[in-house]
Amino acid sequence: MSDFNVDRRTFLKRAGLASAGAAVAGRLSRPGVAAAQDATVRPDPAAKRGGTLRYGILNAPAHFDVHQSGTVANIGPQSPMYDTLIRRSPKDGQTIIPDLAHKWDVSPDGKKYTFHLRKGVKFHDGAPFTADDVKATFDRITHPPKGVVIPRTPLFATVGEIVVVDPHTIEFRMTQPRPKAYMLGAFASGWNVIVRKKTLDDNGGNLRQVMNYPGTGPFRHVSRQDKEVWIQERNPDYWNKGLPLVDKLEIYHLPPFSPELGSSFLSGKIDYARLLDPVSWRKAKTMPGVTAANFNQSVIQAFWTNTVKNKALADPKVRRAIHLAMDRPTLVDVVKDTAPMQVGGFVYPFHEMSTPRAELEKKLGYQADVKPAVQEGRRLMKEAGYAGGLKNLDFVVRDIASFKLWAVAIQAMLKEHLNIESNLRVVQTSVWFDEAAAGNFDLAISAIVSSLMDPSDIFSAWYGKDGPQNYSRWTNPAFHDLAAQIERELDDSKRKAMVRKAEDILENDPPLIPVAYEQIYDAWYNKVHGQNPSTFFGIYDVVRWDNVWLG
Amino acid sequence: MRKYLARRAVYAAVTLLGVSLSIFVILRVLPGDPLVAILGVEGHARMTPADRVRIMADLGLSDPLPVQYGRWLGDIAAGRLGKSFFRGDTVADLIAHRGPISAEIGVLAVVISWLVGLPVGILSAFKPNGVPDSVARTISVLFIAVPGFWLGMLIVLALLFWFGYRAPILIVHAWQDPWQNLQIVIGPSIVLGLAQGAYIARMSRSCLLEVIGDDFVRTARAKGLREGLVVMRHALPNALLPVITISGVLLGFVLGGSVAVEQAFGVPGLGRALVTAVIERDIIVVQNLVLLYAVIFVAVNVLVDLSYAWLDPRIRYS
Numbered sequence: 001m002s003d004f005n006v007d008r009r010t011f012l013k014r015a016g017l018a019s020a021g022a023a024v025a026g027r028l029s030r031p032g033v034a035a036a037q038d039a040t041v042r043p044d045p046a047a048k049r050g051g052t053l054r055y056g057i058l059n060a061p062a063h064f065d066v067h068q069s070g071t072v073a074n075i076g077p078q079s080p081m082y083d084t085l086i087r088r089s090p091k092d093g094q095t096i097i098p099d100l101a102h103k104w105d106v107s108p109d110g111k112k113y114t115f116h117l118r119k120g121v122k123f124h125d126g127a128p129f130t131a132d133d134v135k136a137t138f139d140r141i142t143h144p145p146k147g148v149v150i151p152r153t154p155l156f157a158t159v160g161e162i163v164v165v166d167p168h169t170i171e172f173r174m175t176q177p178r179p180k181a182y183m184l185g186a187f188a189s190g191w192n193v194i195v196r197k198k199t200l201d202d203n204g205g206n207l208r209q210v211m212n213y214p215g216t217g218p219f220r221h222v223s224r225q226d227k228e229v230w231i232q233e234r235n236p237d238y239w240n241k242g243l244p245l246v247d248k249l250e251i252y253h254l255p256p257f258s259p260e261l262g263s264s265f266l267s268g269k270i271d272y273a274r275l276l277d278p279v280s281w282r283k284a285k286t287m288p289g290v291t292a293a294n295f296n297q298s299v300i301q302a303f304w305t306n307t308v309k310n311k312a313l314a315d316p317k318v319r320r321a322i323h324l325a326m327d328r329p330t331l332v333d334v335v336k337d338t339a340p341m342q343v344g345g346f347v348y349p350f351h352e353m354s355t356p357r358a359e360l361e362k363k364l365g366y367q368a369d370v371k372p373a374v375q376e377g378r379r380l381m382k383e384a385g386y387a388g389g390l391k392n393l394d395f396v397v398r399d400i401a402s403f404k405l406w407a408v409a410i411q412a413m414l415k416e417h418l419n420i421e422s423n424l425r426v427v428q429t430s431v432w433f434d435e436a437a438a439g440n441f442d443l444a445i446s447a448i449v450s451s452l453m454d455p456s457d458i459f460s461a462w463y464g465k466d467g468p469q470n471y472s473r474w475t476n477p478a479f480h481d482l483a484a485q486i487e488r489e490l491d492d493s494k495r496k497a498m499v500r501k502a503e504d505i506l507e508n509d510p511p512l513i514p515v516a517y518e519q520i521y522d523a524w525y526n527k528v529h530g531q532n533p534s535t536f537f538g539i540y541d542v543v544r545w546d547n548v549w550l551g
Numbered sequence: 552m553r554k555y556l557a558r559r560a561v562y563a564a565v566t567l568l569g570v571s572l573s574i575f576v577i578l579r580v581l582p583g584d585p586l587v588a589i590l591g592v593e594g595h596a597r598m599t600p601a602d603r604v605r606i607m608a609d610l611g612l613s614d615p616l617p618v619q620y621g622r623w624l625g626d627i628a629a630g631r632l633g634k635s636f637f638r639g640d641t642v643a644d645l646i647a648h649r650g651p652i653s654a655e656i657g658v659l660a661v662v663i664s665w666l667v668g669l670p671v672g673i674l675s676a677f678k679p680n681g682v683p684d685s686v687a688r689t690i691s692v693l694f695i696a697v698p699g700f701w702l703g704m705l706i707v708l709a710l711l712f713w714f715g716y717r718a719p720i721l722i723v724h725a726w727q728d729p730w731q732n733l734q735i736v737i738g739p740s741i742v743l744g745l746a747q748g749a750y751i752a753r754m755s756r757s758c759l760l761e762v763i764g765d766d767f768v769r770t771a772r773a774k775g776l777r778e779g780l781v782v783m784r785h786a787l788p789n790a791l792l793p794v795i796t797i798s799g800v801l802l803g804f805v806l807g808g809s810v811a812v813e814q815a816f817g818v819p820g821l822g823r824a825l826v827t828a829v830i831e832r833d834i835i836v837v838q839n840l841v842l843l844y845a846v847i848f849v850a851v852n853v854l855v856d857l858s859y860a861w862l863d864p865r866i867r868y869s
Contacts (some may be wrong), residue, residue, distance in 0.1 A: 060827065061637075061638065062588045062589045062590075062591070062637040062638070062831060063589060063637055063638060064638065068590065068591075068594055069591055069594070070590070070591030070592055070593035070594050071591045071592075146601060146602065146605050147602055147605030147606050147609065148602070149590050149594040149595075149597055149598045149599075149602050150594070150597075151591065151593035151594045151596075151597055153597070154597075208589070209638065211638070225648070225721070225722075226638060226640050226645070227819060227824070227827065228720075228721050228722065228819055229720075229721055252720055252721075254720070258817075259704065259707060259708070259817065260720075260817035263707060263708075263711045263717040263817070264717055264720055266711060266715065266717075267711060267715050267716060267717035268715070269717055269719075269720055270720075427582070427583075428583050428830070429587060429588075429830075430583035430584045430585065430587040430588060430832050431582045431583040431584075433584065433587045433592065433595055433596070434582060434583065434584050434587075435582075437595075437596070448592065448593075449592065449593060451593075461593075468593070468596030468597045469593075469596050
């Protein structure tokens, strides 16, 4: 048994180091910008081949269609069987590197992306990989057939035509240019796995119930026991010679933040755990021979105010007041034993274009001392004509531990700071999304994800006029115009200035109230080499295990 | 006897029909959209009305409810339990794979409840209101009061943090590796068994105390038999009938309790599959598993009723 005792001095030292590290890493990363065309993944020279990697992750997909999915339950177990056109480097989780395309060109006007594909690549069923498969894959993603819903479709909204130039060259012709980082990030998204044209044709374009459709990835399907384990073996014909390094993957179904995942890792029944709960992660951190890492997730924890149903909540001053009434450091602390969180504003706080953390912490609503923000909030409520507060707001809470904890804390903060009284209504996840989509709430708390870290993705999905996750039904013409400009702007520095301007609009007329940004806790035994996700963004882009080896 | 059996069979069929109708209606009336689980949060948010119509039709959920209900009953009659409409796994396979684990837990829990409950009840009845009786009653109330899932979590955590131990992650059947299998089922069985054992201890104590005052027991004592023999040979068999009756009812508690306890221990049994299916709104799996639990409960209670005649020759079915 490892020692659990940490004295105050050691704790402060570690906390200081961790915070400094997180801050530096957060600002150093240049998400989506770096691309290295000569950096195909190669095996570590010191790597040993062989062995079985036992990996714990949510492994109970509702279906098997990776394109249609938005959950780690698919990406976790299925990603090792597929490749993408280009990918994020497993070294840093950020740099875009070749995958099935060994090279790419972007026309100077940003309206044509040409990908040069590898030759001699084979699908697991032995069929050769060609540009027709890429076209079929992206035709489906950009224009899904009826009954097929692909969350990443909007990322390719400006792709007008996909042209097969020859069996190993493909062109994406755009109706409008988009920032290169945005488009390359979209192509490199882990969700956009390349599948065979024939597979899609044979299944009417719907792979929801097709468990083992062939990919070109480093691992092949061997067997799967629902909600228990998915076993995959090394693909001996993998195009990237020398990879993968482990012979077998055993991917265990262990739900995020669950005691099962924590206990399986701490008892040594798995080698690598993803999405550990904070208590198990802290314990793992103290264990000899174990490395524990935390990294940023592509999720915002937020709460929405219904601007259509409730007249008071339609007033930007009231929403700004609610935004200011949040004691965010306390909210992060409230759930510290349930889920790891960090304070942030309306854009990912670790994105290079967002307001830097130090600057953000000086703003009202993000300070450790909430008194000035609360005073300003009260003033705004008075100005809006609601000095006496609001009564009987219907507060719909998603039935997940962190939201239930937060809802109680937020209810108390709103009452104490602004005299806003609400009634909590805890509902199952599926009911929450029904209610949110139907607008049956005054206040609602949940979490939403984005495919990319790029602000344009969240400006359209979370805050867009008809954005699918704009549950407040918020509109602000000035913001929507600016968001459209940001989406088209190819110059990074101009974009950054515009993003800051957009943040200001959002601060004063909040479409949602940011509660916190999630972090991911991973841990692994030190015999696992080749993967350290500390600088990764999210858990969806780098889940291939091709360069991982066991020492 | 035949008439009695036929009547019980009819009653059982009506009960099960009622259960099937209730669960079918409840699952359709409850709010919540299964498409959230199928498409995920992002996909669900981007789904168009046309997509919804198409997907609901694919899942067989767009037909009128009576048609859906009739089709389900027809499938059951034909021995088809349908497929999870998410991954396409069949419910029959699910039951075949996970059922034995849950059945083991249920049977072991009942065995433990008798092994613990009966001796404690007898001990209590020997000297009512004495120290052993008070201790036994206090402990039995404690086990009735403590929720099984909470006790289960404590056991899991204690084993992990004190001994670095966790039961096997995957299902291992008794015929594959009895030792691994025992590690999976023993925890939930003990937790469920002790809770039911507490009920059995209290019931057997009160029944024994009632019987011990009867004439035939006094006669046995007057014949000079030892107290142990008086209780074990004469009083106990006559006090067992209500205990057996309550065991049938308790099996219902075991079935219900196993859902939470399997979850607490992380045992991949049917109870856990049911919890997941409820969360996912996997209607086909939920309705078939609930019906299976109902069938088991009804069957056990019929068997308990039939066992009366075997245990007490004075009882006749007509």
